[in-house]
Structures are given as structure tokens and as C-alpha cells.
Amino acid sequence: MADPTKIESVLKEERIVYPPQEGRDEAYISSKFDYEEIYRYSLSDPDGFWSERAKELITWFKLWDRTCYWDFHKPEIRWFEGGKLNACYNCVDRHLTDETRNKAAIIWQGEPDEEVKVYTYEMLHREVCRFANVLKKLGIKKGDRVSIYLPMIPELPIVMLACARIGAIHSVVFGGFSAESLKTRIQDCEAKLLITADGYWRSGRKIQSKKNADEALKDCPTVEKCIVVKRLGLDINWVEGRDIWYHEAINAEDISDWCECEEMDAEDVLFILYTSGSTGKPKGVFHTTGGYLVYVAHTLQWVFDLKPEDIFWCTADIGWITGHSYIVYGPLSLGATQIMYEGVPTYPHPGRFWELCQKFKVNLFYTAPTVIRALMRAGDEWPHKYDLSSLRILGSVGEPINPEAWWWYYEHVGRRRCPIVDTWWQTETGGFLISPLPYAIPQKPGSATLPLPGVEPIILKDDGTPADVNEGGHLCMKRAWPGMLRGVWGDPKRFKDVYFSRFPGYYYTGDGARRDEDGYFWIMGRLDDVINVSGHRLGTMELESALVAHPAVAEAAVIGYPHEIKGEAIYAFVILKEGYEPSEELRQELKQHMRKVIGPIATPDYIQFVSGLPKTRSGKIMRRILRKIVAGQYEDLGDTSTLADPSVIDELIKGREELM
Numbered sequence: 108m109a110d111p112t113k114i115e116s117v118l119k120e121e122r123i124v125y126p127p128q129e130g131r132d133e134a135y136i137s138s139k140f141d142y143e144e145i146y147r148y149s150l151s152d153p154d155g156f157w158s159e160r161a162k163e164l165i166t167w168f169k170l171w172d173r174t175c176y177w178d179f180h181k182p183e184i185r186w187f188e189g190g191k192l193n194a195c196y197n198c199v200d201r202h203l204t205d206e207t208r209n210k211a212a213i214i215w216q217g218e219p220d221e222e223v224k225v226y227t228y229e230m231l232h233r234e235v236c237r238f239a240n241v242l243k244k245l246g247i248k249k250g251d252r253v254s255i256y257l258p259m260i261p262e263l264p265i266v267m268l269a270c271a272r273i274g275a276i277h278s279v280v281f282g283g284f285s286a287e288s289l290k291t292r293i294q295d296c297e298a299k300l301l302i303t304a305d306g307y308w309r310s311g312r313k314i315q316s317k318k319n320a321d322e323a324l325k326d327c328p329t330v331e332k333c334i335v336v337k338r339l340g341l342d343i344n345w346v347e348g349r350d351i352w353y354h355e356a357i358n359a360e361d362i363s364d365w366c367e368c369e370e371m372d373a374e375d376v377l378f379i380l381y382t383s384g385s386t387g388k389p390k391g392v393f394h395t396t397g398g399y400l401v402y403v404a405h406t407l408q409w410v411f412d413l414k415p416e417d418i419f420w421c422t423a424d425i426g427w428i429t430g431h432s433y434i435v436y437g438p439l440s441l442g443a444t445q446i447m448y449e450g451v452p453t454y455p456h457p458g459r460f461w462e463l464c465q466k467f468k469v470n471l472f473y474t475a476p477t478v479i480r481a482l483m484r485a486g487d488e489w490p491h492k493y494d495l496s497s498l499r500i501l502g503s504v505g506e507p508i509n510p511e512a513w514w515w516y517y518e519h520v521g522r523r524r525c526p527i528v529d530t531w532w533q534t535e536t537g538g539f540l541i542s543p544l545p546y547a548i549p550q551k552p553g554s555a556t557l558p559l560p561g562v563e564p565i566i567l568k569d570d571g572t573p574a575d576v577n578e579g580g581h582l583c584m585k586r587a588w589p590g591m592l593r594g595v596w597g598d599p600k601r602f603k604d605v606y607f608s609r610f611p612g613y614y615y616t617g618d619g620a621r622r623d624e625d626g627y628f629w630i631m632g633r634l635d636d637v638i639n640v641s642g643h644r645l646g647t648m649e650l651e652s653a654l655v656a657h658p659a660v661a662e663a664a665v666i667g668y669p670h671e672i673k674g675e676a677i678y679a680f681v682i683l684k685e686g687y688e689p690s691e692e693l694r695q696e697l698k699q700h701m702r703k704v705i706g707p708i709a710t711p712d713y714i715q716f717v718s719g720l721p722k723t724r725s726g727k728i729m730r731r732i733l734r735k736i737v738a739g740q741y742e743d744l745g746d747t748s749t750l751a752d753p754s755v756i757d758e759l760i761k762g763r764e765e766l767m
């Protein structure tokens with residue numbers, strides 16, 4: 108178990124930034140006083156608070172019988188029970204009024220600057236209905252799983268919404284994942300259909316998606332058909348009888364422009380999204396329709412103070428929860444106009460994001476600390492080359508934002524005018540739980556500040572008692588909120604074990620945190636063995652098993668260490684099999700292997716060949732010691748008396764010194 112009190116000193120920041128005056132009068136929540144009042148009400152009368160929000164934000168076919176029921180001991184969580192709705196109806200159909208049907212829903216920018224596509228709500232509706240009819244024609248029914256392996260092109264939200272429309276459960280797999288990762292995710296949810304593309308642009312290079320899909324599908328007997336979007340016009344392998352072109356399917360003569368929305372129960376599953384755990388295979392976190400939709404609309408509206416005339420841009424990939432909640436379901440359910448971008452922040456130049464903010468006059472901009480750090484390193488001059496005066500609010504997500512990056516973002520991007528909302532949340536939470544409200548809450552750079560209404564966090568010490576002010580501990584939640592996960596696909600035991608067993612009666616986040624004298628939360632990162640590379644959670648177990656899958660590798664231990672740009676980077680200790688010798692060539696080969704097996708984000712920055720690893724007598728790797736060695740804190744290794752073979756330490760230190 109990591110010692111949560113040991114990482115506290117990482118963030119020390121005492122400055123306070125007050126909300127701007129301009130924009131305050133029109134804000135949804137415009138003072139700390141208002142926030143406090145709403146917060147108190149939300150906890151004292153959760154049924155009242157959430158019923159009001161749910162009615163105000165979402166269109167229901169039938170209202171619910173009971174607002175919420177939850178028991179973290181069982182665990183069982185239900186919101187808006189008996190309520191009927193459809194997520195796609197809320198994201199598309201209800202915006203087809205005279206005022207908004209011709210409003211831009213998605214302004215898509217391809218990596219090549221000249222490629223821009225605008226989808227109005229009317230256009231989106233037509234496309235989604237037609238694709239929903241394609242799904243029906245292929246025999247996809249309510250409750251069936253559809254795996255989606257698409258890059259950041261408009262077809263991605265379109266096919267997700269089409270699934271939601273007919274009640275099929277989508278499982279989006281990040282387009283940068285390897286064939287192997289795709290395969291295990293398809294197998295786990297037993298998808299009937301895969302939707303992919305021929306390829307996509309990334310930093311001027313053509314990436315082949317279909318190749319990986321073909322590779323994955325070799326071992327996925329449940330998948331009957333594979334729909335392929337033609338993005339680049341690449342020469343691809345084609346499996347007759349299985350593969351179908353997206354454009355041919357959607358333009359077929361028997362496909363109509365209208366498709367009925369399936370009436371879904373509030374607790375029907377909307378989607379599955381896989382996230383890495385500390386042990387074993389990735390977890391299929393699933394969210395349900397009513398609570399999730401209410402929660403993403405509610406949090407987006409208040410935290411980004413989103414008004415109908417705003418242009419919102421969330422730079423995440425839809426393959427992660429941030430894209431699900433704040434590109435697809437949040438903005439579209441609110442009828443917003445948003446930017447969707449295919450490319451990366453630094454190509455063709457590190458001013459690309461700012462150039463796009465200028466081009467589309469973006470008002471609300473949401474990105475990750477890893478992006479901010481990379482752009483910061485490129486030089487202050489980049490954001491100053493562009494007119495960023497349209498920006499109103501800036502957001503951050505994925506990992507703790509270090510104060511240095513916070514200030515840079517505030518000064519050079521927001522020009523000291525824009526509040527920064529540092530939103531703390533997880534795949535499991537569905538939406539923001541701890542975040543400033545931009546016009547109400549004074550910000551402390553590096554702190555996610557205060558819990559949102561309806562959210563009741565608590566910090567527990569190892570023994571389960573509440574931590575004192577400024578004392579580090581485990582961040583937990585005392586009560587349920589509508590957007591929380593309802594389970595782990597096919598594994599109720601894991602759901603209970605991972606989230607509700609460490610401290611019975613609480614939701615366990617796995618993050619360390621402390622709360623300061625003003626009640627502000629300071630997140631200290633994950634306390635388990637998940638490595639957060641550029642905001643992507645990678646399970647050490649998954650990484651290690653990938654390394655061990657290489658014929659030369661006998662054993663591996665993977666450690667995250669602080670990295671200026673990526674937040675955390677990967678350091679791998681590798682024991683080679685007999686007959687293999689350490690070499691630079693092999694090191695490169697292993698890096699390539701990791702790229703292939705998991706994806707480029709899983710490439711270790713360092714690989715150290717070792718003859719042994721520090722282990723307990725029961726055979727458990729002592730990561731605590733490895734972490735200290737990687738950090739260069741050799742004097743502070745802690746208790747090594749439980750080591751099976753303490754002599755291994757000297758060799759590890761020597762190797763580390765040669766490498767870093």
C-alpha cells in the first residue's frame with residue numbers, strides 16, 4: 108500500500124485566483140454563497156434536488172417512480188427507477204425545433220486544415236436515423252453489444268448515437284489501441300458487430316485501423332459483421348461476407364431517414380467502457396441511461412457555464428470517458444455547438460490548438476495537463492501568435508495539474524481573464540465530482556477545489572477513520588450520484604471488490620487526497636498500481652503481461668515515475684529468459700513490442716535488464732522499493748527486511764544509475 112502522506116509535498120501553492128467579474132451576472136451559479144446554499148440543499152433533500160435537475164435538463168417519455176435507491180454494502184445503485192427515455196432522442200431529436208434544427212451540433216476539423224465538416228442537428232438526425240436503420244437491418248437489437256474502433260471522425264458520435272437510439276450497448280475502444288487490446292475488449296463483451304475505419308491521419312502519417320481490426324477479429328467468433336468507414340481510401344484487406352462499407356450501407360435504397368427511438372428504462376445499460384485496473388484484465392465499466400445522461404448534462408452546464416450560444420471544445424479522444432461524457436452525451440444533450448478535432452496538439456506546429464481556437468472562436472476549452480505541459484515546453488510565443496479573445500473558460504482533466512502548468516495556462520492562454528476549472532473525476536464516476544464552478548469558487552492552482560452539489564466526498568485513513576485537515580488518505584464517496592457506474596460487465600464480484608470492499612459502505616476511488624483548511628481537495632494521484640501516462644490509466648498488470656508475452660522476457664515489473672510532459676512515464680524492469688543477452692537492440696525490440704501489443708502510449712521510456720526483482724517471500728514484487736529506486740531515493744528504501752533476497756538491491760541501483 109502506498110503511503111498517501113508521503114506525496115503531499117508535490118503540490119504547494121498558496122495563491123488564490125478569484126472568479127472574474129465579467130460574465131458573473133449571467134452565470135448559472137454566480138457566488139460562493141449560492142454554491143453553498145445549493146450544496147446544502149442537495150445533501151439535505153437529494154430527491155428534490157435531483158428531480159428538479161432531471162426534469163429541467165432531460166426529456167422523459169415517462170417520469171420515474173423513485174428518484175434514487177442505493178446501498179453501497181450490496182452494492183446496488185438505481186436512479187430514476189421506472190423512468191423512460193432515450194439518450195439519442197435527448198441528444199438529437201428534441202433539438203429539431205425551428206430555432207435550433209439548423210444550429211451546428213458538431214464542427215469537425217480534420218487533421219488537414221482544409222477538411223472541415225459541419226453537422227447541424229437536422230443533418231445529425233438524418234445520419235443517425237439512417238445508421239440506426241443499418242444496425243436494425245443487420246439484426247442488431249436492444250441489449251446487443253456493438254464494439255466501435257474508430258478514430259476522431261464524425262461517424263464515431265454518429266454510430267454511438269445510432270446504437271443508443273435502438274437500445275444497443277456500445278463499447279468504444281480507443282483507436283490507438285492495438286489489435287490485441289481490441290480483441291480482449293470485443294471478447295469480453297461478446298460484441299455482435301465491429302465498426303471501424305480504413306485508417307486515419309496522425310501527425311501527417313496514415314494509420315491503418317482496418318489491419319488491427321482484421322487481426323483482432325481472427326479470434327472473435329461473436330462478431331458477425333464488420334462495418335468500415337472509408338476515411339483515407341487506403342488499399343485494405345476485405346473479407347467477403349463479413350465486411351461492409353459504411354457509405355454503401357447507409358446510402359442503400361431501402362434505408363430510410365426515419366428510425367423510431369427505442370423507449371429505454373432509466374436503468375438500461377447505455378454503454379460499456381473498458382478501463383485498466385491494478386490487477387488482471389481491463390474492467391468493463393458500464394453506465395445506464397437515465398442517471399448518466401442527467402449527470403453529464405448537469406455537470407457540463409454548471410461547470411462550464413455552458414450557454415446556447417457558446418462554442419465548446421473538448422480535446423479528448425472519444426475513446427476515453429472524457430469524450431463520451433463531454434463530446435458526445437453532455438454537449439449534444441444540451442444542444443450545444445462543439446468542435447471535434449481529428450489531429451494532435453503539436454502537428455503541424457505547436458500552435459495548432461490555439462490556431463483552431465482562433466479559427467472557430469472557441470469560448471469554452473477543455474484539455475489535459477499533459478497537453479498543457481507539452482505546449483508550454485514549445486514556448487510562450489505560440490499562444491500569443493493567435494487571437495484568443497473568444498475564450499471564456501478553460502478546463503483541465505486527467506491528472507493533477509501542477510501549479511506551474513496551471514499558471515502558464517492561466518497567463519498565456521486565458522490571458523488572466525479566464526477561470527480554470529480543474530475537474531476531478533473518473534471513468535467510473537461518469538462526470539465531474541470535484542471541480543470549481545467558474546464564477547462562484549475562488550481557485551487555488553493545483554486543487555480541484557470543492558465537491559459539486561450532490562457529491563459528498565470523504566478522506567479515510569488506512570484504518571478507515573476520517574483523515575484530519577491536510578492529512579493524506581483515500582478519497583471515497585459517502586453517497587451515490589446519478590452518473591456513477593452500475594457495474595463491471597459480466598463481473599459483479601469485481602465490482603464489489605474493487606469499489607466497495609476496501610472501506611465498506613463507501614465508494615472507493617483509489618485516489619489519494621487531502622483536504623485543506625478551506626475544505627479544498629488536493630488530489631495526489633492513484634494509490635494503487637495504475638500508471639497514468641498522459642492522462643491514460645494503464646494497469647501495471649496489463650503492461651507486465653504484455654512484456655512477458657515477448658519470447659525473450661521471463662519476468663517484468665513496471666513502475667510509473669514523474670515525467671515533465673506525460674505526467675507519468677513507464678520504467679520497466681525486465682528479467683530475460685535463459686539464452687538471451689541484454690542489448691540495445693533487444694531494448695528497442697521490446698519497446699516496439701509494447702507499442703504493438705498495447706499501443707504507443709504504453710511504450711516504456713526506460714527498460715532496465717535485471718537478474719532479479721525485490722520480492723516478498725510469498726513472491727509479491729515490492730513496487731514500493733522499485734519506485735524509490737527509479738526516483739533515485741536509495742537511502743529511503745524503507746523496510747527491506749521482508750525481501751526474499753536483499754542482495755538484488757545493489758544491482759538494481761547500479762543499473763538504474765547507468766540508465767537515467
Ligand code: 6R9
Binds near residue numbers: 504530618632633643
Ligand atoms: C476523467 C478521467 C481517472 C483518474 C482519477 C485520477 C486522475 C482525473 C483529475 C485527476 C487530479 C484531476 N484524474 N482528473 N487527478 N486532478 N482533475 O480522467 O478518467 O481515465 O478513468 O482516470 O485520473 O487519478 O482517478 P479516467
